[in-house]
Amino acid sequence: MAKPQNDSLFDAPPMGEQERMVEAILFATADPVTVQDLIGRMPHGCDPAEALAYLRKRYEGRGVNVVRIGDAWAIRTAPDLGFLMQKEIVETRKLSRAAIETLAIVAYHQPVTRAEIEEIRGVSVSRGTIDQLIEMEWIRFGRRKMTPGRPVTFVVTQGFLDHFGLENARDLPGLKELRGAGLLENRPPPGTVPLGETEDDSADAGQSELFED
Amino acid sequence: MAKPQNDSLFDAPPMGEQERMVEAILFATADPVTVQDLIGRMPHGCDPAEALAYLRKRYEGRGVNVVRIGDAWAIRTAPDLGFLMQKEIVETRKLSRAAIETLAIVAYHQPVTRAEIEEIRGVSVSRGTIDQLIEMEWIRFGRRKMTPGRPVTFVVTQGFLDHFGLENARDLPGLKELRGAGLLENRPPPGTVPLGETEDDSADAGQSELFED
Amino acid sequence: MQPDEFEEDTDRISARVAAEALIVDVGAFEGPLDLLLTLSRTQKVDLRQISILALAQQYLAFVEQAKALRLELAADYLVMAAWLAFLKSRLLLPPDPREAGPSGEELAAHLAFQLERLAAMREAAAKLMARDQLSRDFFARGITEDVQRVRRISYTATLLDLMQGYARIRTRDDFRPFVLDRQHVMTMEQALERMRHLIGFAGDWTDISSYLPDGWDADPQRRRSTTAATFAASLELAKEGKIEIRQGDTFAPIQIRKKEPRNG
Numbered sequence: 001m002a003k004p005q006n007d008s009l010f011d012a013p014p015m016g017e018q019e020r021m022v023e024a025i026l027f028a029t030a031d032p033v034t035v036q037d038l039i040g041r042m043p044h045g046c047d048p049a050e051a052l053a054y055l056r057k058r059y060e061g062r063g064v065n066v067v068r069i070g071d072a073w074a075i076r077t078a079p080d081l082g083f084l085m086q087k088e089i090v091e092t093r094k095l096s097r098a099a100i101e102t103l104a105i106v107a108y109h110q111p112v113t114r115a116e117i118e119e120i121r122g123v124s125v126s127r128g129t130i131d132q133l134i135e136m137e138w139i140r141f142g143r144r145k146m147t148p149g150r151p152v153t154f155v156v157t158q159g160f161l162d163h164f165g166l167e168n169a170r171d172l173p174g175l176k177e178l179r180g181a182g183l184l185e186n187r188p189p190p191g192t193v194p195l196g197e198t199e200d201d202s203a204d205a206g207q208s209e210l211f212e213d
Numbered sequence: 214m215a216k217p218q219n220d221s222l223f224d225a226p227p228m229g230e231q232e233r234m235v236e237a238i239l240f241a242t243a244d245p246v247t248v249q250d251l252i253g254r255m256p257h258g259c260d261p262a263e264a265l266a267y268l269r270k271r272y273e274g275r276g277v278n279v280v281r282i283g284d285a286w287a288i289r290t291a292p293d294l295g296f297l298m299q300k301e302i303v304e305t306r307k308l309s310r311a312a313i314e315t316l317a318i319v320a321y322h323q324p325v326t327r328a329e330i331e332e333i334r335g336v337s338v339s340r341g342t343i344d345q346l347i348e349m350e351w352i353r354f355g356r357r358k359m360t361p362g363r364p365v366t367f368v369v370t371q372g373f374l375d376h377f378g379l380e381n382a383r384d385l386p387g388l389k390e391l392r393g394a395g396l397l398e399n400r401p402p403p404g405t406v407p408l409g410e411t412e413d414d415s416a417d418a419g420q421s422e423l424f425e426d
Numbered sequence: 427m428q429p430d431e432f433e434e435d436t437d438r439i440s441a442r443v444a445a446e447a448l449i450v451d452v453g454a455f456e457g458p459l460d461l462l463l464t465l466s467r468t469q470k471v472d473l474r475q476i477s478i479l480a481l482a483q484q485y486l487a488f489v490e491q492a493k494a495l496r497l498e499l500a501a502d503y504l505v506m507a508a509w510l511a512f513l514k515s516r517l518l519l520p521p522d523p524r525e526a527g528p529s530g531e532e533l534a535a536h537l538a539f540q541l542e543r544l545a546a547m548r549e550a551a552a553k554l555m556a557r558d559q560l561s562r563d564f565f566a567r568g569i570t571e572d573v574q575r576v577r578r579i580s581y582t583a584t585l586l587d588l589m590q591g592y593a594r595i596r597t598r599d600d601f602r603p604f605v606l607d608r609q610h611v612m613t614m615e616q617a618l619e620r621m622r623h624l625i626g627f628a629g630d631w632t633d634i635s636s637y638l639p640d641g642w643d644a645d646p647q648r649r650r651s652t653t654a655a656t657f658a659a660s661l662e663l664a665k666e667g668k669i670e671i672r673q674g675d676t677f678a679p680i681q682i683r684k685k686e687p688r689n690g
Contacts, residue, residue: 023275023276028301029568030568041299075569076569084237084255085574086573086574091580092580093580094583095587099581099583104592164584172589241571242571244566288567292558292563295563295564311456317550317554333543334460335456377557379557387550387553391550402533402536403533404528
């Protein structure tokens with residue numbers, strides 16, 4: 001009676017095989033796959049819906065799961081393992097020259113306004129530089145100056161002092177001491193970034209002689 | 214007793230969890246992932262190599278398998294299910310006979326210089342052939358040979374192994390037989406002063422004896 | 427036509443067709459070694475038992491035929507032909523004990539090795555390409571999840587950086603790079619340019635000071651600069667034969683005039 005059905009049952013691969021097929025298709029296909037799709041791609045007589053049910057069960061609690069998306073199916077990372085798909089990269093970068101100079105001016109001249117910083121540096125201070133130093137918690141807003149416009153001032157923070165091993169900002173060496181420590185003798189040619197390390201004292205001496213008269 | 218060890222054991226997730234993590238990471242990408250990579254992405258104290266061994270076993274005979282590619286791992290569909298993926302087939306550029314032979318020579322003779330490839334094929338290798346194989350990321354530059362002229366060598370890549378389903382270059386079909394038959398040797402023509410470029414010192418020592426009179 | 431004649435004919439024709447096919451296809455060979463390997467197949471023996479002598483003869487015959495058909499063979503085919511002719515003579519003639527160098531047998535063995543190695547590589551290449559291939563027989567993950575790279579940047583600076591930064595600012599004022607003040611300087615090139623235009627109008631002796639540009643005589647520095655430049659330019663023009671220069675006495679005015687081109 002059930003002759004024609006028998007035929008197709010005979011043709012269809014065993015359910016274990018069908019499960020393998022669904023697994024491979026879900027894995028390799030770039031989009032979620034509908035049962036209709038699976039029927040179209042698998043050999044005649046297969047029952048992808050049943051195979052899907054087995055496969056779904058098999059992946060329960062695994063690192064990836066068989067999930068339903070609309071009327072289609074896909075293999076997805078288990079929700080609790082999402083953190084593995086993130087990679088935190090910590091990069092250590094040297095503070096920019098502008099930021100170091102701004103920071104130095106705040107440290108030596110605090111409380112200091114933005115206009116004063118600009119006057120001392122001789123160039124305008126970008127908003128980003130100030131923001132960066134505030135975000136690093138190395139400077140913060142101080143009291144407003146009692147001058148026209150009542151501009152805000154900047155001061156260094158406790159975090160700054162901790163980072164640089166200072167008890168307070170007055171401990172910073174003065175110009176005279178900087179000179180004594182040889183730090184002022186190093187005159188970098190304008191426009192060159194390198195500091196102390198790359199300077200050649202003898203070359204400097206020669207340069208300054210040129211401008212001595 | 215094992216107190217200090219206990220500490221780190223406590224830190225690392227159980228092996229079942231580690232297996233899930235490796236599973237999630239391998240499923241998430243199309244590219245092979247190195248053990249080093251896994252270590253970097255999984256929580257401190259994990260042993261991805263062991264987890265991989267379990268995972269590989271788990272996927273044996275399934276629709277997708279855990280395969281080793283050089284020092285990396287990936288999940289690939291089982292080769293017998295390729296017929297289901299008509300839609301996924303990516304037509305690769307048809308390689309010329311010269312390119313296929315050059316690729317085989319690099320694979321079987323690596324590291325191999327251009328001069329050696331030419332010696333084996335008896336014809337000069339066009340720049341385009343090498344370029345094409347490099348562009349497909351199937352071959353890359355290896356170390357220079359320590360012979361006069363220090364010629365560059367070519368070796369096959371991880372991408373090559375991945376493409377041809379090889380765990381490593383030692384698994385190339387027939388490699389052992391070819392080596393046994395002496396057909397991977399770099400034999401200089403009798404009576405010639407060995408060309409520095411095409412010689413490999415260690416191999417030479419053995420080979421040149423044959424022709425010494 | 428007799429049946430056996432007919433057969434003989436077809437035999438000859440098919441042989442000729444085969445030979446010509448080989449020749450017409452010469453472009454399909456990847457060099458002499460490839461051609462030799464193809465020819466060696468006609469010997470229907472294992473490459474290890476191949477007769478190199480017979481092969482050399484086949485190759486030479488091939489080259490002869492190609493010449494007869496006036497096909498142009500690439501140089502390396504001809505080099506190989508010459509080498510095989512040499513090898514053939516080595517193999518046929520009894521070895522000369524006084525002659526140094528490898529024997530014919532050694533050379534033949536090496537050629538056999540080369541052919542076997544090339545054949546082996548061909549076979550290996552075929553086996554390689556017959557393997558299951560990624561994205562053809564087996565497949566990688568279709569839906570990939572990108573690993574998000576969360577970049578956290580931590581900035582550092584040392585106290586030394588800070589002090590040097592400050593020192594840099596505070597000493598910037600004492601430091602000025604050497605820049606020539608061009609505003610009050612006239613170069614010789616400028617003076618020369620100027621005088622080339624003016625000299626055409628000066629027929630007679632003229633005081634050099636009259637060539638000084640307007641507005642440069644008030645300021646002593648500018649006056650010095652322009653006088654020097656104009657004088658140097660005058661010397662340059664005199665050297666070129668464009669003008670003549672004279673000075674009546676020490677500290678007397680220097681005069682210049684245009685030099686007329688001499689005919690003949």
